[in-house]
Amino acid sequence: MLGLPLWDYNPQFEFSLNICIRLDAAEEIFHEVSGTPPKYRSMSFTTNTPFGRFTKGPTNFKVITAEEVAAAARLLSPVIRERIIPFFDEYKDVKELDRGVNCQEPGIDSTHFPWRAMHSIILAHLAGNKDFDDLVAKHRSTMQLSPETDHPFNKMVEYLKIHSERLKQ
Numbered sequence: 001m002l003g004l005p006l007w008d009y010n011p012q013f014e015f016s017l018n019i020c021i022r023l024d025a026a027e028e029i030f031h032e033v034s035g036t037p038p039k040y041r042s043m044s045f046t047t048n049t050p051f052g053r054f055t056k057g058p059t060n061f062k063v064i065t066a067e068e069v070a071a072a073a074r075l076l077s078p079v080i081r082e083r084i085i086p087f088f089d090e091y092k093d094v095k096e097l098d099r100g101v102n103c104q105e106p107g108i109d110s111t112h113f114p115w116r117a118m119h120s121i122i123l124a125h126l127a128g129n130k131d132f133d134d135l136v137a138k139h140r141s142t143m144q145l146s147p148e149t150d151h152p153f154n155k156m157v158e159y160l161k162i163h164s165e166r167l168k169q
Contacts, residue, residue, distance in 0.1 A: 001045060002084065016060045017076070019053075019084055020045040021091055026122045033118075033155040046119050047091075047101060047109040054083040098127035102135055113143055114153040121153075125160045 003018035022045040031041045052059045057079075061072040091097050091108070100108040101123050109116050117139035124132045136157055145151055 002080070012062055012064050014060055014062045015072075017051040017080075017084075019049040019051060019087065021047045021049075021088070021097065023094060023097055023123070023126075025094065025126060026097075026119060029122050029126075029159070030118060030156075033152055033159055035152070046097065046123070048111045049087070049108045050110050053108070054087070055079045094123060094126045098123040098129050102129060102131070113139075114151065117143065117153050118156045121156060121160065125164075 001018075001020040001022060003020060005016055005018060007014040026046045027041070027044050030044065030046075034041075034044075036044065050059070057075060061075075063069050063072055091100050101120050107120075109119065111119065120139060121132065121135055123129075124135050129135070139145075139153060140147065143151075143153065145153060147154060147157075
Protein backbone atom coordinates (compact mmCIF):
# COMPACT_ATOMS: atom_id res chain seq x y z
CA MET A 1 0.00 0.00 0.00
CA LEU A 2 1.31 3.39 -0.93
CA GLY A 3 -0.48 5.87 1.31
CA LEU A 4 -0.67 9.61 0.92
CA PRO A 5 -1.23 11.41 4.23
CA LEU A 6 -2.47 14.91 3.49
CA TRP A 7 -2.64 17.81 5.93
CA ASP A 8 -4.83 20.80 5.08
CA TYR A 9 -3.33 24.04 6.40
CA ASN A 10 -5.51 26.24 4.21
CA PRO A 11 -4.25 27.61 1.86
CA GLN A 12 -1.21 25.33 2.07
CA PHE A 13 -1.31 21.53 1.94
CA GLU A 14 1.41 19.20 3.18
CA PHE A 15 1.79 15.58 2.15
CA SER A 16 4.19 12.66 2.28
CA LEU A 17 4.14 8.97 1.39
CA ASN A 18 3.60 5.93 3.61
CA ILE A 19 4.99 2.65 2.35
CA CYS A 20 3.07 -0.17 4.04
CA ILE A 21 2.81 -3.91 3.54
CA ARG A 22 -0.08 -6.03 4.74
CA LEU A 23 0.31 -9.80 5.00
CA ASP A 24 -3.17 -11.17 5.65
CA ALA A 25 -1.88 -14.28 7.46
CA ALA A 26 0.06 -12.08 9.90
CA GLU A 27 -2.86 -9.71 10.41
CA GLU A 28 -5.26 -12.56 11.19
CA ILE A 29 -2.94 -13.68 13.98
CA PHE A 30 -2.27 -10.12 15.15
CA HIS A 31 -5.97 -9.43 15.61
CA GLU A 32 -6.40 -12.46 17.86
CA VAL A 33 -4.89 -10.33 20.64
CA SER A 34 -4.84 -6.75 19.29
CA GLY A 35 -8.16 -5.61 20.68
CA THR A 36 -8.92 -3.83 17.40
CA PRO A 37 -12.67 -3.72 16.72
CA PRO A 38 -13.57 -6.08 13.83
CA LYS A 39 -14.79 -3.29 11.55
CA TYR A 40 -11.27 -1.76 11.50
CA ARG A 41 -9.20 -4.92 11.12
CA SER A 42 -9.12 -4.85 7.33
CA MET A 43 -7.34 -1.48 7.51
CA SER A 44 -4.31 -2.69 9.47
CA PHE A 45 -0.90 -3.29 7.97
CA THR A 46 2.06 -5.46 8.92
CA THR A 47 4.90 -3.04 8.24
CA ASN A 48 5.32 0.68 7.71
CA THR A 49 8.54 1.84 6.12
CA PRO A 50 9.37 5.55 6.25
CA PHE A 51 9.57 7.38 2.96
CA GLY A 52 13.00 8.68 3.98
CA ARG A 53 14.40 5.18 3.41
CA PHE A 54 13.82 5.65 -0.31
CA THR A 55 15.10 9.16 -0.90
CA LYS A 56 17.75 11.63 0.14
CA GLY A 57 15.41 14.38 -0.94
CA PRO A 58 12.49 15.88 0.93
CA THR A 59 10.08 13.55 2.71
CA ASN A 60 7.28 16.07 3.16
CA PHE A 61 5.97 18.34 0.44
CA LYS A 62 4.28 21.69 1.01
CA VAL A 63 2.16 22.91 -1.85
CA ILE A 64 -0.33 25.64 -2.58
CA THR A 65 -0.56 25.85 -6.36
CA ALA A 66 -1.16 23.27 -9.07
CA GLU A 67 2.35 23.98 -10.33
CA GLU A 68 3.80 23.03 -6.93
CA VAL A 69 1.79 19.79 -6.95
CA ALA A 70 3.15 18.99 -10.43
CA ALA A 71 6.72 19.76 -9.30
CA ALA A 72 6.34 17.44 -6.29
CA ALA A 73 4.94 14.71 -8.56
CA ARG A 74 8.00 15.06 -10.82
CA LEU A 75 10.24 14.53 -7.78
CA LEU A 76 8.21 11.57 -6.50
CA SER A 77 7.74 9.70 -9.77
CA PRO A 78 11.29 8.36 -10.16
CA VAL A 79 11.49 7.42 -6.46
CA ILE A 80 8.26 5.43 -6.74
CA ARG A 81 9.30 3.78 -10.01
CA GLU A 82 12.96 3.07 -9.16
CA ARG A 83 12.89 2.45 -5.41
CA ILE A 84 9.41 1.82 -3.98
CA ILE A 85 8.01 -0.57 -6.62
CA PRO A 86 11.16 -2.76 -6.45
CA PHE A 87 10.82 -2.68 -2.65
CA PHE A 88 7.28 -4.07 -2.92
CA ASP A 89 8.54 -6.69 -5.40
CA GLU A 90 11.26 -7.75 -2.95
CA TYR A 91 8.91 -8.27 0.02
CA LYS A 92 6.11 -10.35 -1.49
CA ASP A 93 6.14 -13.38 0.83
CA VAL A 94 6.50 -14.19 4.51
CA LYS A 95 10.13 -15.37 4.31
CA GLU A 96 11.26 -12.16 2.63
CA LEU A 97 9.16 -10.01 4.95
CA ASP A 98 10.67 -11.81 7.97
CA ARG A 99 14.13 -11.18 6.55
CA GLY A 100 13.35 -7.48 6.06
CA VAL A 101 11.90 -7.03 9.53
CA ASN A 102 14.04 -9.40 11.62
CA CYS A 103 17.28 -10.21 9.83
CA GLN A 104 18.63 -6.96 8.45
CA GLU A 105 19.71 -3.76 10.19
CA PRO A 106 17.95 -1.50 10.16
CA GLY A 107 14.76 -3.47 9.66
CA ILE A 108 12.08 -2.20 7.29
CA ASP A 109 9.36 -1.69 9.91
CA SER A 110 9.03 1.58 11.79
CA THR A 111 5.72 1.04 13.55
CA HIS A 112 5.58 1.74 17.27
CA PHE A 113 6.05 -0.74 20.08
CA PRO A 114 4.45 -3.06 20.99
CA TRP A 115 2.92 -3.46 17.50
CA ARG A 116 6.33 -3.65 15.79
CA ALA A 117 7.48 -6.37 18.19
CA MET A 118 4.23 -8.29 17.83
CA HIS A 119 4.45 -8.28 14.03
CA SER A 120 8.12 -9.20 14.24
CA ILE A 121 7.48 -12.40 16.14
CA ILE A 122 4.40 -13.26 14.06
CA LEU A 123 6.51 -13.03 10.90
CA ALA A 124 9.33 -15.01 12.51
CA HIS A 125 6.86 -17.68 13.55
CA LEU A 126 5.20 -17.92 10.13
CA ALA A 127 8.60 -18.01 8.39
CA GLY A 128 10.00 -20.66 10.72
CA ASN A 129 12.77 -18.29 11.79
CA LYS A 130 15.17 -20.24 14.02
CA ASP A 131 15.84 -17.07 16.02
CA PHE A 132 12.25 -16.79 17.29
CA ASP A 133 13.14 -17.16 20.99
CA ASP A 134 16.03 -14.68 20.65
CA LEU A 135 13.69 -12.18 18.99
CA VAL A 136 11.18 -12.55 21.83
CA ALA A 137 13.96 -11.92 24.36
CA LYS A 138 15.29 -8.94 22.37
CA HIS A 139 11.87 -7.29 22.18
CA ARG A 140 11.19 -7.89 25.86
CA SER A 141 14.53 -6.29 26.69
CA THR A 142 13.83 -3.29 24.44
CA MET A 143 10.43 -2.78 26.08
CA GLN A 144 11.80 -3.59 29.57
CA LEU A 145 9.10 -6.21 29.87
CA SER A 146 9.16 -9.31 32.02
CA PRO A 147 7.51 -12.49 30.70
CA GLU A 148 5.01 -12.41 33.59
CA THR A 149 3.67 -8.91 32.83
CA ASP A 150 0.12 -8.66 31.47
CA HIS A 151 0.99 -7.03 28.14
CA PRO A 152 -0.15 -7.45 24.50
CA PHE A 153 3.32 -8.64 23.45
CA ASN A 154 3.33 -11.40 26.07
CA LYS A 155 -0.21 -12.36 25.08
CA MET A 156 1.00 -12.70 21.48
CA VAL A 157 3.94 -14.89 22.54
CA GLU A 158 1.58 -17.16 24.46
CA TYR A 159 -0.91 -17.25 21.60
CA LEU A 160 1.81 -18.30 19.16
CA LYS A 161 3.05 -21.02 21.50
CA ILE A 162 -0.44 -22.41 22.16
CA HIS A 163 -1.51 -22.34 18.52
CA SER A 164 1.86 -23.23 17.03
CA GLU A 165 0.87 -26.40 15.18
CA ARG A 166 -2.37 -24.99 13.79
CA LEU A 167 -0.68 -21.82 12.54
CA LYS A 168 2.06 -23.69 10.67
CA GLN A 169 -0.48 -25.53 8.51
